[in-house]
Amino acid sequence: MLRxxxxxxGTNIAAGVLDEQNRxxxxxxxxxxxxxxxxxxxxxxxxxxxxxxxxxxxGDERIAGVGVAVPGSVDTRTGTVIxxxxxxxxxxxxxALLKDRLQKPVRLINDADAAALAELRIGxxxxxxxxxxxxxxxxxxxxxxxxxxxxxxxxxxxxxxGHMILRNGGLLCTCGVNGCAEVYCSATRLERDGAxxxxxGTRALIDAARNGDPAAKRVFDAFIDDxxxxxxxxxxxxxxxRIAIGGGxxxxxxxLLDPLRENVGRKCFFETCPxxxxxxxxxxxxxxxxxxxxx
Amino acid sequence: MLRxxxxxxGTNIAAGVLDEQNRxxxxxxxxxxxxxxxxxxxxxxxxxxxxxxxxxxxGDERIAGVGVAVPGSVDTRTGTVIxxxxxxxxxxxxxALLKDRLQKPVRLINDADAAALAELRIGxxxxxxxxxxxxxxxxxxxxxxxxxxxxxxxxxxxxxxGHMILRNGGLLCTCGVNGCAEVYCSATRLERDGAxxxxxGTRALIDAARNGDPAAKRVFDAFIDDxxxxxxxxxxxxxxxRIAIGGGxxxxxxxLLDPLRENVGRKCFFETCPxxxxxxxxxxxxxxxxxxxxx
Numbered sequence: 001m002l003r004x005x006x007x008x009x010g011t012n013i014a015a016g017v018l019d020e021q022n023r024x025x026x027x028x029x030x031x032x033x034x035x036x037x038x039x040x041x042x043x044x045x046x047x048x049x050x051x052x053x054x055x056x057x058x059g060d061e062r063i064a065g066v067g068v069a070v071p072g073s074v075d076t077r078t079g080t081v082i083x084x085x086x087x088x089x090x091x092x093x094x095x096a097l098l099k100d101r102l103q104k105p106v107r108l109i110n111d112a113d114a115a116a117l118a119e120l121r122i123g124x125x126x127x128x129x130x131x132x133x134x135x136x137x138x139x140x141x142x143x144x145x146x147x148x149x150x151x152x153x154x155x156x157x158x159x160x161x162g163h164m165i166l167r168n169g170g171l172l173c174t175c176g177v178n179g180c181a182e183v184y185c186s187a188t189r190l191e192r193d194g195a196x197x198x199x200x201g202t203r204a205l206i207d208a209a210r211n212g213d214p215a216a217k218r219v220f221d222a223f224i225d226d227x228x229x230x231x232x233x234x235x236x237x238x239x240x241x242r243i244a245i246g247g248g249x250x251x252x253x254x255x256l257l258d259p260l261r262e263n264v265g266r267k268c269f270f271e272t273c274p275x276x277x278x279x280x281x282x283x284x285x286x287x288x289x290x291x292x293x294x295x
Numbered sequence: 296m297l298r299x300x301x302x303x304x305g306t307n308i309a310a311g312v313l314d315e316q317n318r319x320x321x322x323x324x325x326x327x328x329x330x331x332x333x334x335x336x337x338x339x340x341x342x343x344x345x346x347x348x349x350x351x352x353x354g355d356e357r358i359a360g361v362g363v364a365v366p367g368s369v370d371t372r373t374g375t376v377i378x379x380x381x382x383x384x385x386x387x388x389x390x391a392l393l394k395d396r397l398q399k400p401v402r403l404i405n406d407a408d409a410a411a412l413a414e415l416r417i418g419x420x421x422x423x424x425x426x427x428x429x430x431x432x433x434x435x436x437x438x439x440x441x442x443x444x445x446x447x448x449x450x451x452x453x454x455x456x457g458h459m460i461l462r463n464g465g466l467l468c469t470c471g472v473n474g475c476a477e478v479y480c481s482a483t484r485l486e487r488d489g490a491x492x493x494x495x496g497t498r499a500l501i502d503a504a505r506n507g508d509p510a511a512k513r514v515f516d517a518f519i520d521d522x523x524x525x526x527x528x529x530x531x532x533x534x535x536x537r538i539a540i541g542g543g544x545x546x547x548x549x550x551l552l553d554p555l556r557e558n559v560g561r562k563c564f565f566e567t568c569p570x571x572x573x574x575x576x577x578x579x580x581x582x583x584x585x586x587x588x589x590x
Binding site (some may be wrong): 073151238 | 453531566
C-alpha cells in the first residue's frame with residue numbers, strides 16, 4: 001500500500017505519494033489559500049490530493065493513509081492544530097476535517113517532527129536510536145528521536161527546541177520570552193547582525209566570512225559560539241548518538257560544521273561528542289515525514 | 296527476592312536492602328575510605344554488605360542482585376565509572392570489581408539517575424511516563440524518565456542537565472564551560488549571592504527573603520528567574536508531564552514552588568505547564584534507586 005503526505009506551509013501546500021520503499025513517486029503543490037479560512041484549506045488539500053493521484057495514475061484505493069504536517073503546535077492525541085499562526089489555524093481539528101473530506105485515515109504531525117521522521121527513515125539519522133534534528137531557518141525547529149522512534153513530547157505537545165533558553169534575560173524572542181535559542185541560532189540572527197555591516201542575507205554573510213571579511217567573520221564566530229552552546233545543552237541532557245542540522249545555513253558545509261564540531265566538543269560534558277552532520281532528506285522531508293507518519 | 300543498593304558518596308557509603316514491595320527493610324553506612332584507592336572502597340562495600348545482612352538476619356541467598364550508585368559519569372553498557380572525582384574513580388570497572396567481590400549480579404548507575412528511578416517507582420514521579428527530576432544542591436543533578444523508564448542517555452553516558460547552558464558566555468562552571476545552569480540554579484548560587492549581603496548559607500538566604508529582607512528577596516527572585524528559564528528549556532524540549540525538584544532548597548516549600556510555577560508557566564511554549572512538585576523519595580533515594588536498578 002502507498003501513503004500520502006501533505007506539508008502545509010504558509011506559502012504552499014506541497015504533497016506527494018510514498019511507495020513501500022519510502023520513495024516519493026509523485027508530488028505537486030498548490031498555493032496556500034491565504035486568508036480564506038479553514039474550509040478552503042481543506043478544499044485545496046482535496047484538490048491537490050485528487051490531482052496528484054490523477055496525474056500519476058494512482059488509484060485512490062491504493063492509498064492506505066494520509067499524513068499532514070503543519071508548522072505549529074499540534075496535539076497528536078486529538079489530531080488538533082493548537083496554533084499554526086502562518087496558516088490561521090487555532091484549535092483546528094485538522095485530522096478530523098481532512099479524514100471527513102478524503103475518507104482516509106489521517107495523522108497530524110508537526111512539520112519539524114515530520115522532517116525528523118524523514119531523516120530517521122531515509123536520511124541522516126537513519127540507524128540511530130537517540131538523535132536530534134535541528135532545522136535552522138527563520139526560526140529554529142527540530143525533532144527528537146528517542147528509543148528509535150519519533151518523540152512527540154511527553155504530553156503530546158511535540159518539541160520546541162528553538163524555545164530552549166540560551167541567554168536568559170537576553171534579546172526578546174517572537175514567543176515573548178527573552179533569550180530563546182531561536183533568537184541567537186537562527187538564520188535571522190545572521191541577517192540581523194549582518195545588516196549593520198551592509199551585508200544582506202544569510203548566504204552573503206557566510207560568503208563574506210568565508211572570504212575573510214573580519215567583521216563578517218566575527219558575526220559568524222559569535223553565531224557558532226551560540227549554536228555550539230545550544231547543541232551542547234541538548235547533548236548534555238540527552239547524550240544523543242547524532243545531531244543533524246537542516247536548513248539553508250547547511251549550504252555552508254564544513255565551513256559551518258568544522259568549527260561547530262570543535263565548539264560542541266569543547267562544551268560537551270561527556271568524553272566524546274556525538275556526530276554532527278547535515279540533514280539529507282532535503283526539501284521534501286516534510287511531505288515524506290508526513291506520509292511516514294500515516295497509518 | 297530482595298535487592299541490595301549502595302549509594303557511594305565522597306563522605307559516606309550508604310547501603311540497604313529493598314523488599315519485593317520496594318520498601319527499605321535494612322540500611323546502614325560506613326565512612327568512605329578517602330584517599331585509599333579502589334581496593335579499599337570495594338572492601339568497605341563488602342564489609343557494609345555483610346554487616347547489613349548480618350544485623351538484619353537476611354541470608355545472602357535472598358539477595359537477587361546489587362545496584363551501586365555513584366556521583367559521576369558512568370558507562371552503563373560496560374559498568375565502568377568514567378569519572379567520579381569525589382571518589383577518585385577514573386575509568387574504574389566498578390561493576391566487575393563488586394561482582395567479583397560479592398559474587399552477585401551488580402548494576403552501576405549514576406546517583407542522580409538512581410534518585411530519579413526512586414522517584415518514579417515510589418516517589419513524586421510515580422505514574423508518569425515522561426518526567427524529570429532536578430536535584431538542586433552544591434551542583435545540579437537530575438534524571439529523565441522517558442517512555443515510562445529511566446533514560447540513561449542515548450550513548451549510555453547518562454544525563455547531565457546541570458551542564459545545559461543557560462547564560463551562554465556567563466560565569467565559569469566547574470566543568471570549564473561558561474554559563475552552565477549549575478552556576479545559576481544551584482544552592483551554591485544562593486550562597487554566592489548571599490555572602491556579600493552578610494547572609495551565610497542557602498537556608499539563611501531563603502529565610503531572609505521570606506522575612507522580607509529586600510536585598511535577599513532580590514537574590515531569591517533572580518534565582519527563581521534563572522531556575523524558571525532553566526526548567527522552561529527542559530519543558531520546551533521534552534514536554535514532560537511532571538518535574539520534581541529535589542535537594543535542600545525544597546525545604547522552602549511553596550515559597551519556592553509558587554513563584555517557580557508562575558515563572559515556568561510564563562516561559563513554557565505550550566498552552567499548559569507541566570506539574571512542578573518536590574521530590575519525595577528522601578535521603579534514601581540513592582540507595583533505593585540503586586537497588587531498583589539491580590537485576
